Amino acid sequence: MPGANLTRVEAEERASIISNPKYTVSLDLTRGAKTFASEVVVTFDAAKRNAASYLDLIASRVESVELNGVALDPAEVYQDNRIILKGLKAHNEVKVAALCDYSRTGEGLHRSVDPSDGRVYLYTQFEVPDARRVYAVFDQPDLKATFDFSVVAPESWTVLGNMPTKSCEAVDQQTERGTLEQAPAEGCKRWTFETTPMMSSYLTAICAGPYAQWTTEYANEDGRTVPMGLYCRQSLKPALEKDVDYLFDITQKGFAFYAKTWGVPYPYAKYDQIFVPEYNAGAMENIGLVTFRDQYIFESKATGAKVNRRVETVLHELAHMWFGDLVTMKWWNDLWLNESFAEFMSTLCTAEATEWSDDWATFCMGEKGWALREDQLPTTHPIVAPINDLHDTEVNFDGITYAKGASVLKQLVAYVGREQFFQGIHNYLEKHAYSNATLKDLLTELEATSGRDLGQWSKVWLQESGINTLTSHVSTDANGVITAMSIEQSAPEEYPVLRPHRLAIGFYSAQADGSVARTDRFEVDIDGASTEITELVGKQRPDLILVNDDDLTYAKLRLDEASLKFVEGNLYRVEDRLARAIVSLSMWDMTRDGVYPAQSFIDYTLRTLSTEHQSTSMRYMLSCLSTTAHDYTAQATRPEALEQVAQGLWKLASAAEAGSDEQLQLLQAYLGYGDDEDFEDHARALLAGTSELEGVEVDNNMRWAVIHALAAQNMASESEIEAELSKRDTTENREFAMGARAVRPTKAAKAWAWDQALHNNDLTNSQIESAADGFSGSGSKDLFAPYIEKFFSSVDWVWEHKTFHIAETILNPLSAGGLYPYKAEPHDLVHAGEAWLADHEDAPKALRGMIIQNVETSRRTLRVRNYNEGLAR
Template sequence: MPGANLTRVEAQERASIVSNPKYTVSLDLTQGPKSFTSEAVISFDAAKRGASTFLDLIGSRVDSVELNGVALDPAKVWQDSRIELKSLKVHNEVKVKALCDYSHTGEGLHRSVDPSDGRVYLYSQFEVPDARRMYAVFDQPDLKATFDFSVVAPESWIVLGNMPASSCEPVDQQTKPGTLEKAPAEGSKRWTFETTPRMSSYLTAICAGPYAQWTTEYANEDGRTVPMGLYCRQALKSALDKDADYLFDISKKGFAFYAKTWGVPYPYAKYDQIFVPEYNAGAMENIGLVTFRDQYIFESKATGAKINRRVETVLHEMAHMWFGDLVTMKWWNDLWLNESFAEFMSTLCTAEATEWSDDWATFCSGEKSWALTEDQLPTTHPIVAPINDLHDTEVNFDGITYAKGASVLKQLVAYVGREQFFQGIHNYLEKHAYSNATLADLLAELEATSGRDLKAWSAQWLEESGINTLTSKVSTDAEGRITAMSIEQSAPEESPVLRPHRLGIGFYSKNGEGKVVRTDRFELDIDGESTAISEVVGKVRPDFMLINDDDLTYAKLRLDAESLKFAQENLYLFEDSLARAVVLLSFWDMTRDGEYPAEDFVRLVLKTLSSEHQSTTFRYALGQLSTTAHSFVPKSRRPEVLEEVAQGLWQLALAAEPGSDEQLQLVQAYLGYGDDQDFEDHARAMLSGSSELKDLEVDNNMRWSVIHALAGQNMASEDEIEAELSKRDTTENREFAMGARAVRPTKAAKAWAWDQALHNENLTNSQIEAAADGFSGSGDEDLYAPYIDKYFEAVDWVWAHKTFHIAETLLNPLSAGGLYPYKADPATLVRTGDAWLAAHGDAPKALRGMIIQNVEASRRALHVQTYNEGLRK
């Protein structure tokens, strides 16, 4: 895998030597389509005269290295992406001139060509270790520095950095020889940016190209006026233009909410948000220049769940400006300090400062279900994870770091009190502004404001892995009054930690209108194996009792028998969206654990969907329905159940309000089956405009969804796919076409998709993802059987020859997609996967983790299928 893998020990050693770094970085982006020139001048102090250290740089060529005025031989000092610096003085200056390559993998400085108009767009993505792909740097978070950037680019381009531009001038064509690889092309400009405040290198950013632009201002709470900008490709200009005012409004609400909640105004000079193509992540919190994947610009009709998610993402990245950017972790083991906090705060802000007031239901259905899935894998880890090197970090952007951490922070707020929590955050931000901090620093401030000793709490919640199960037990007398209630707590054998929980117990009953509503609520602390709940003794038992009401804590829930039975029959009548989400997540967890019949869950979800209007709960219920029907129902029953689900979804779509969010989601879900005899007729009618679905908008994305679905049933030819692409050849549509070609359930199509994903070096990262996901998207066990051995034979080669993000896309842990042939026989996958793991005990931890997660998904499918098969005997 390209680039040296920095270890924690090496980073600590370098930080003990290097201090006060300052960078002046000059880039020339007019050198052609493959490479750009990079010149970095770095001044820094050394802890002692004569010490040695190194810079990080991934490039195609290093032309010169000069240390304290002495020229060094690049061939001798630049090895394995490191530039060795020996015999340091107390004060040092190093100059590095290099030729670096543009990326097509979404890492470093990515270059994308829009096929619809031929325009070129560049953007940087540096987390975790990829600033070194653009300039020579001490690339670790605790060596904060100031940065002065200048960029030569075509005069028609906009160039953006972390700070406002101080000048933008035509380039003198008589540039002195040797300054650049060659004189910049005619019509170039040099953009020079103001000096940054002290910041970590992974948060630096450059974006350049003929981006469309919108601007406004924010009256900051400290009296400054903060310029704001939105940017996207010209091809998406009309689509973003419809949402620009809304996105500015959401951003301003975020500024106001965070400044008020923490008592610290936005600290930086500007705030630009730019939507970029072929992006690996959702977004990145570069200081003053946040990058987003441009799938967040909706040319076609978007579900409420996607719109809600975009709002959360905007507010998540904004929260990082304080928590992660202003105050940054010292090393990646405290990554959760960034991500968990931003996830928690963006949900809180979305719920309290925007129209998405039910966002905690969104969090429960989406993020929390993600956390529960990953926390029950052998690869689970503490929220404060042990991070020994960069590869450990790269696989730590997961459901534990983001979603479990955010859920546990919600529990911490309930535990210490909201006012005390945010006063502690204020003190933490003030004390450590523009520097680095650790978990101990945060806990010290929270202990001071709350008066609670958080060391034991942290040891149990943050420094131990695993998830507890809370089980409700209730006894009543002949008159229906509660005589006893307890909550039993258990923990998995591999992580036998029982934790204190602050939680709510909700009483719910049907009202006169037939709706299930909350009639009473109790909030209390539990701890240990069993806690008696005296607060409810003597009260009339309601229809339903919800432990963890309002979702205050993080745990698996097992309801008492009467509550479980009531929910099975009446979940669709629950009025509160968060209560529905909590209960549905409990049913899903039981189904995944082989404790609740898969076919009962299928029917529960179909019934619930008939009245559900919370868009994200709707979205995840459809996903859980699909997993259950395709992977958990035994093979002998699967065709019948899949047909039942397909027909059920179609009938729900017909009954949904025309043009509604529910109709759109139901149609999208229906297209993922193809298991009823009318499927092709329904799909073709959508394409022709003759569907019986009223007011269904068959726009660009919906047309491609239909074509993809038809291809997945071998009902769409290559000519049909090509004809659709020729109507509108765009970045997005090329990816859709790639996926449609790959999803066809034929030996030839799978062989083609496999080869394209692994070996076509001309594909972008997004096209590789489309090919890999299409490969695994449709077909039966027999079609994928040959790929079991092929997959495990390819693993080492992928890891050795691909960048981390491409390897992750291809090997693809945890989800349906990538080249893991998860639709093959699960028993064979488990057997072959276990053999690979046994033979590769010394494989890198990150790689083993991916394989373990895939094998465990197959192992779970096998276990749950066996459980459900046994129910029929």
């Protein structure tokens, strides 16, 4: 049979044979630091007698396999990470005993040792197909099953599963030897959990270790009391303890909002949230046991953008309990049904049920900006993406699946009406609870409640790739009265699809107090290549005509000439944060498309930052400013531009309110430059506590940010980095130190970082990420020139020898980071990348996609840089 990269065809074939699976899984976590024992009993029905199928399993050793009471030779039936099952009966029972490996890469069952106290923490991460790294399983989403888990672990640990604990008893050393012929270690207990409801295997979870814990309850809308818990490493207990009440409150607001909005109460027995170390994702929606990366625990001062993001993530994962967990896609082509919906709903809930009422501005600048970037790459795909195998799935956890999908759902709500939309969602959840569904199932319910035929809408919005550009054209008479307005819609040549848009047009004008406020708003429908907006004819032209006011649709925007001129000098005066975000995103999009000068964008952004208080908008603007100054400016003017930005950021930080979020973000951004003559003095003063910036708290993370910044300018030595780490040796600080060592702009540092990322198998996934990001984080194009050939000659080896997530970290397709030497001459990178692609036409789609994205990033840099070179001549 084919290999472990399950294809859609194989999954459909297996689902046509296998039904009604039930699992009893026993894990022994006391076998040492490398492996754990896994025993599973699977019962299932087969559609026809004598059929053949297979279980998925990735194990270091399969000890025994028994099918319907007959022992099978593991050497014969365990092939290519599959256990082959032949001669199936109408009802079958399979027993598998194996030794499986703990992970250091965040996949399967990850084992982490906290260097601050030596404590061991375990957690699982199974999306996409990694339950098979822990137990033998039919690892595909449409073979839902019930699961009975038991876990043997040290008695001092806490062990958590999807369900409440049924019993926790001391292990009898004499009677608990088990199939693997080794008794558990002394001083252990066996945790046995209640049977799960019907669920997909990728949503099962086990966490174990001496986690700190807090508990509360939620009075569920169906009359049940739902136990709730928060968990983290002991070393992070003081930091999380400060936020426990807040996080419980946010979660409970989410329970209430979702139950009210969909008319379906929370469906599961409990709700635990656990923060885990060295996580390779943001979070994971395991039923009743959500895992989060513990960078969401803030030991040091966090920006509002980070706090806001944590709220969104908490509510995103909670939304999955209904959409994705209760009702699950049949195959990964409908992954967007999970992620787009959770992204849309978490933003809506954050904006309407928490203090973060401007979260749609956060979504516009952050998530939608992510979507626009990825939607303009050659690797763009429909929201409903074609998924042929598991690797296709892994590369589709992207800005299109999450953010474009969420933005299009916002457009769908505007198109069908909010009440009709959520009634359709209610019907969908009720009809398909505890089972699997497809896009067609969802559209059927929405058509029934809205009365709209969504077939064509779905085709152009969900099943076609690419993005439209909406360009405004406005004519006025001598008195400023609008005589004509049209909106032109265009599409890229590769994806010539024009879409219907329901959008708003906002009028904004300067007020007597100096602010700029909205004075009128119109909702219109546009379709086709050009739409005349007759509703505006005869009205006095305002200072700014903002198409897509309130951000109802998904498109690139081009303001009319007069509006563009106005916002260049006055956007900082606009009161509405979402309106500012919409304009800022449009200005950035023009800059990266090479139709707006980089220097103009720098001037505009520094001016706008002076009054920006929306934290995520500021974070995103600072990121765009950095890319523009470092990568898009003309070579001759770049040193001057970098100095202007560095000095401008320091000036803005100095003028900001002491201790404010704005001051913190501006200072963090300033540390990314090092291009003014006072940089080292400013940085050293921060470390010494003598900085002229009042209110700055130089806590742990700020100290490491300063040291990293000094190292990036070759102003911090190895001994200084080591001395800082020796003050407090923690998981996080080891990662900071790794990045600081790697970021130094020297041949020796880059060679070291390259070797560590590729060949040090003792590093965790997070440490590899730090080394790789540090490698690409600073240095001249000459320093990186030798790594062009090294990178492309290493790609095949990385793909063959690393797990998917580590390969993605190293090859890192979309932005600065990874071992792609993006700071080298972009022309040379494009040439080398095109050669690799020409020579690897048959390479896996996921791998080719990473390289295509790398090459396109360099091609855009070259194109935009050439545009600005032309302006500088």
